[in-house]
Amino acid sequence: MSHETETRTDASIAKGLFLGDIREGHIFPFPGLKGEERETVRMILESIDRFMAPKEKEFRQFDHEGVQPSEYIEELKALGLFSLIIPPEYDGLGLSNSAYSRVLQQTSRYDASTSLTIGAHSSIGLKALLLFGSDAQKTKYLPRLATGEMIAAFCLTESGSGSDAASIKTRATKNGDGSFTLNGEKIWITNGGTAEFFTVFAATDSDAGKITAFIVERSFSGVSSGPKEDKMGIRASCTTTVRFDDVRVPAECVLGEEGKGFKVAMAVLNNGRTGLGGGCVGAMKRLIELSIAQATARKQFGKSISEFQLIKEKIGSMAAICFASESVVSVVGHLIDSGVEDFSVEAAMSKVFVSEALWQVADEALQISGGNGFMKEYPYERVVRDSRINRIFEGTNEILRLYVGLSGMKDAGDVLKDMAKSxxxxxxxxxxxxxxxxxxxxxxxxxxxxxxxxxxxxxxxxxxxxxxxxxxxxxxxxxxxxxxxxxxxxxxxxxxxxxxxxxxxxxxxxxxxxxxxxxxxxxxxxxxxxxxxxxxxxxxxxxxxxxxxxxxxxxxxxxRDHDLCALADSVIGAGGYSWDVV
Ligand SMILES: Cc1cc2nc3c(=O)[nH]c(=O)nc-3n(C[C@H](O)[C@H](O)[C@H](O)COP(=O)(O)OP(=O)(O)OC[C@H]3O[C@@H](n4cnc5c(N)ncnc54)[C@H](O)[C@@H]3O)c2cc1C
The missing domain is CATH 1.20.140.10 (Butyryl-CoA Dehydrogenase, subunit A, domain 3)
Known part of the structure; x- marks a missing residue:
């Protein structure tokens, strides 16, 4: 503890790197689950294994049909999987961020759609209520969210507003009695068709800011959801539009401060990243096991293919990047759990690294299986389809890279400013x-x-x-x-x-x-x-x-950035690839 930054809770390790500063205090010793929580997590993992391991055929069926039957959702509720991060005083399990991430790792070994249903509820759907809700709001909703009587969804994205989340058009107009009238449509909302509780972001042009977060119940008049989207992956999870037509939202449903909704949205997404990270790690672990079984069983040229260097290269690097992913997700979970204030860059880094690690592992696992990997009878093609979304949602990896780079440089720029006065x-x-x-x-x-x-x-x-x-x-x-x-x-x-x-x-x-x-x-x-x-x-x-x-x-x-961008401009200008050999 030789340096002041090691005891400060606001010093970001990741931002420090941009100015050559190594802040190891929050990373060493390596964090792990401890004591009673570790035992609780072990028990949850065992019950997940017992419940999900025999369901491989059903998961394939759910994927094929693009639906999680309501009886299955009821079973998830009975297992307590909607209560994971809700504090015990509101009837939840009260898991830390790290423990929650480890639980999602386990569900993701078996089925990504299940993890998404649970994750959209906990990581993003009800997270704003946990982080910003008043006592009255928490008392009203959290016990019902813990049992799964209410499933939660997070409603930010619109057809004209994806990465540019600040440009949303859904509007909440303030009425004389302090209530709001909500109008607009959100798209691609996970749990959109099943949720009873929506965290909704809408434009409110108040003096305090332009966006406000609201709690909206499905029971409010004017709330509706569209049909399920037919998706490439995580097909069984429920993705729909959610519409708000003249929905009257009482004043007590404002979540956090009026006008501070953008801050709420970003805090939720940052805080939720370890759920996605844990899910990716679980999928990687399963793929590594499958690949080892496949590579040792499959014989070509008189040998198991696991004996060939080009296969060892794949399996070795799959294990290494899974280990790296698990390590970084654990550190980010620990940063959040230990009250570090400034972890958003570390969280963004973990999301980019881990989602791309899973994509690589899924691709290599399929390759190790050769033609079998391409067949629906085998699990690989589904995992490849399911994995792809992680690089897109909860902030695309492009946007997160820019966030990492620009945040780091902002801090470095501030240091330069301090040092040179101007x-x-x-x-x-x-x-x-x-x-x-x-x-x-x-x-x-x-x-x-x-x-x-x-x-x-x-x-x-x-x-x-x-x-x-x-x-x-x-x-x-x-x-x-x-x-x-x-x-x-x-x-x-x-x-x-x-x-x-x-x-x-x-x-x-x-x-x-x-x-x-x-x-x-x-x-x-x-x-x-x-x-x-x-x-x-x-x-x-x-x-x-x-x-x-x-x-x-x-x-x-x-x-050759200049050439590359000029080339892109010229291809874009031409409207296509204008070369041929005939
Ligand atoms: C299955 C699924 C589930 C989802 N669940 C939810 C949910 O529950 N709640 C919710 O609110 N949303 C949800 N989303 C929406 C998701 O978060 C968005 O798709 C995502 O934020 C990206 O927005 P977009 O699709 O509009 O892409 P766009 O913003 O249009 O981006 C398109 C491409 O351009 C790139 N790009 C954009 N801006 C820049 C820039 N400035 N510089 C460089 N590159 C840029 C992007 O990285 C991307 O590659 C879900 C989406 C899907 C597909």
């Missing part, structure tokens, strides 16, 4: 500004390291080489951030490709830190020799990241 001084005067951030970074590293290099001071010595690689990556990232900010200043907003490279570098480094923490804890608990495979995973991941980060940062100054 941002324009830094941005306009290359000589004056040169090296400020990197010398700030080395000064910071110096503060951590009375004996020299070890900014990642708590990493086990068996991984000191990897710690050094991460430290070097962080220092280089800070240099990259500085050079980009000096070159573009506020114009960085339009430099999406540069922002993406910085974001991707920071994501790799943050994930590396989570993995190093986890394997360090294992080494400390079990000793060298007992965790050889985990040490290998850490070494493999950090070396792979090191190469990727070097490539991203090199390309900040050495790229």
């Amino acid at each position: 941002v324009s001084g830094i941005f306009n005067d290359p000589i004056k500004g040169f090296g400020v951030l990197s010398s700030y970074a080395s000064k910071k590293i110096g503060q951590y390291t009375p004996i020299g290099r070890q900014a990642l001071s708590q990493v086990h010595p068996a991984l000191s080489q990897e710690a050094a690689m991460v430290e070097q990556g962080v220092a280089k990232l800070a240099q990259g951030v500085e050079s980009v900010l000096r070159a573009h200043g506020k114009g960085i907003i339009g430099q999406q490709l540069l922002t993406k490279r910085l974001a991707d570098s920071a994501i790799e480094l943050f994930v590396n830190m989570c993995v190093l923490s986890r394997v360090t804890s294992m080494l400390n608990e079990r000793g060298i020799g007992a965790v050889d495979t985990e040490v290998r995973i850490a070494k493999y991941l950090v070396h792979a990241s090191h190469q990727k980060v070097s490539g991203y940062l090199k390309a900040l100054n050495d790229n």
Whole structure:
């Protein structure tokens, strides 16, 4: 605890990376579920296994028909799966974010649509009520949400407003008695057809702001939902439009402060990311088991295909990125549970990393199965279809990358501003500004390291080489951030490709830190020799990241971005691909 940021609850680890600052306090020692909660989670996992493991055929049928029968939903309710994060005083199980994420991992081993039904209810549908609701609102609704008597849905997206969530057109007009009249239509709402409780975001143009969050009950006159969407994946989950025609919403249904609805929406999405993350990890674990069974059973050229290096490469990297995903999701869950205020960048990083890890694992698992993988009789094609959505919803990965990069650079820009008194001084005067951030970074590293290099001071010595690689990556990232900010200043907003490279570098480094923490804890608990495979995973991941980060940062100054964008403009202008060989 040598540094003030380690005890502050508002210092973001991820944002620190952009200014060369390694804040390891919240990552080491590696967090895990403890005591009574661990036992509770074990019991829940066992009951999920008992309930879901025998249902493989039914899940395939639900997917085929695109529906979860109401009897099945009733069984989920009876298992208590709608009560997971609701506090015990409102009849819920009161699980922490970390424990909840672990539970969704288990349901996702068997069926992604089930996880989505539970996740849309807990992670986003009722989360605003938990985070921003008044005591009266909580007392009124949470017990009914815990039993599943009311299923919850989160209504933000509209046909004209997806990533640009602030542009919603659903309107809530304030009446003389303080109530609101709600008009508009939301699209692609998970649980839209089954929910009784909706968290709805609407434009309210008040002095305080332009968007307000509301609790809307299905029983309010004028609420309706459309038919189920016919989807590529997570087909059994219920996705519909939800319409509000002159719905009178009482004043006491305002959720949080009037005009502060955008903040509510973002807080819900940030807080809910570990649910999606846990789900992705569970699906990966199942795919790895299936792939191992397939690769050992399948013989070609007189051998099990698991003996071929190209198959080992797939299985090894599937296990490594699953381990990395589980590590980063655990750290983000812990950040939320331990009251860290500023975790939104870490949460966004985990969503991007884990959703892409699952996509890779699902694709490779299908490939290992060859032609079988393509057949509906096998589980892979469904998992590939089910996995794809994770890169789109709860914030697309493009938007989240921009959020990661720009948030990190904003903090770095603020540091530059503080140090040079004037941002324009830094941005306009290359000589004056040169090296400020990197010398700030080395000064910071110096503060951590009375004996020299070890900014990642708590990493086990068996991984000191990897710690050094991460430290070097962080220092280089800070240099990259500085050079980009000096070159573009506020114009960085339009430099999406540069922002993406910085974001991707920071994501790799943050994930590396989570993995190093986890394997360090294992080494400390079990000793060298007992965790050889985990040490290998850490070494493999950090070396792979090191190469990727070097490539991203090199390309900040050495790229063909201009050509690529000009090419895109010309193809877009032509309206298509205008070449042929005939
Ligand atoms: C199955 C399913 C379930 C869903 N469940 C819910 C739910 O329960 N509640 C809810 O409110 N919503 C839900 N959604 C909506 C979902 O959150 C949105 O689809 C998502 O936010 C993206 O919005 P969009 O589809 O309009 O894409 P768009 O915003 O139109 O984006 C299209 C593409 O452009 C990219 N893009 C957009 N802006 C930029 C930019 N500035 N720079 C670079 N690239 C950009 C995007 O990344 C994306 O690749 C669900 C969607 C689906 C498909």
